[in-house]
Amino acid sequence: MKHLKMASAALLMLVFSQAQSQKTTFSKPDQPARCKEIRDGKFLRANYPQGIWYMTVKDNIQMEYTNNGKDYIKSTLVFVDDCNYKAIVLEKSDKNDPVKLGDVFNNEIVETQNNMIKVHTKIENGNYEIIYIKVKK
Numbered sequence: 001m002k003h004l005k006m007a008s009a010a011l012l013m014l015v016f017s018q019a020q021s022q023k024t025t026f027s028k029p030d031q032p033a034r035c036k037e038i039r040d041g042k043f044l045r046a047n048y049p050q051g052i053w054y055m056t057v058k059d060n061i062q063m064e065y066t067n068n069g070k071d072y073i074k075s076t077l078v079f080v081d082d083c084n085y086k087a088i089v090l091e092k093s094d095k096n097d098p099v100k101l102g103d104v105f106n107n108e109i110v111e112t113q114n115n116m117i118k119v120h121t122k123i124e125n126g127n128y129e130i131i132y133i134k135v136k137k
Contacts, residue, residue, distance in 0.1 A: 106122040
């Protein structure tokens, strides 16, 4: 029952974040986008507290942490070009998370501004817009 409540809360936050991120506009986006900013650092998501979700990227390994860092999803990043990359899920700690080992997320960086990176993500039949906030390298 505890996991069901946590999953429901996480889903609600995801829906809220998606609605909010779609409203986020970049008033003076970089021209061209600084796509290489995604290759290294620590990232938060717009409207997500760090305790719910944060991500680190180093040496083409992406680690997404949830539940105050107790759970994770580890993915390898394969860059098609500077602004397009695939994240392939290698490991996960939460057996109840719907992400499966081997899932491939296709990502396109569409805009950057200051420390924000707007990414369009596709997995199976879903398309998502995510705003990452880079907090450090």
